[in-house]
Amino acid sequence: MIGGYYRFYPGDYFRDTSGLKMLEHGAYNLLLHNYYAACGKLESEKPRLYEMCHARTPEDIAAVDYVLNKFFRVIDGTLTNNRADEELADRDRFFKEQSRKGKLGGRPKKNPRVSKLSTGTKKRTKKPGKSRGLIHNQPELKHNPSQTPKNTTQKKAHHDLDLDLDLKEKKKELDLNRLSVGDGDGANGGGDGLMATPPPAPTPRDPVLEAQERLIEERRARGIPESGRTEPLHLTK
Secondary structure: OOOOOOOOOHHHHHHHOOOOOHHHHHHHHHHHHHHHHOOOOEEOOHHHHHHHOOOOOHHHHHHHHHHHHHHOEEEOOEEEOHHHHHHHHHHHHHHHHHHHHHHOOOOOOOOHHHHHHHHOOOOOOOOOOOOOOOOOOOOOOOOOOOOOOOOHHHHHHHHHHHHHHHHHHHHHHHHHHHHHHOOOOOOOOOOOOOOOOOOOOOOOOOHHHHHHHHHHHHHHHHOOOOOOOOOOOOOOO
């Protein structure tokens, strides 16, 4: 089986490889990559290992030899590394556990009762007989038989109240008019309490016409015949 990944801990790596040179770091990482990919079954043949690390020069080959001698051991013709073997064992256990859970149908569901007791929170349950409105947190409307609905009866009551107010205003105006008229003891009399309509004021006459009329009357009184033509009378101020 070819491994898909491995866990890497930079702190542990730098602690164990603080004395390595740059070429030696490269050789060690390449060897680890191939070791994890082969699940710990890496042959100890030097030419094959040099090819894995792309070692072409004597310096590259020397770096590979130094890392092999320092961090690996040869057992039965294969390389071994203690820390890498531990990580491979943990990875194998993790794969087996995931496979077992998959056969059971995946990750088990949480028990709601255990979850509620562990967290200390109560699960809100919807009470029967109550329903939420269309708007969030809208107060529920309750039917109260004692309240009169807004229908035609209520509108009629408001209309009657307006008519009563109008009648009271008109009655008040009539009472004020009767008080202003009096009890019928005025100058006109009559006893019915209503005031008689005063006669219209006389229309003022033209003073020129009045003077002409007086002149005609004086001529008639003296016996002077009328000439049929009356000269216009000129008044002086």
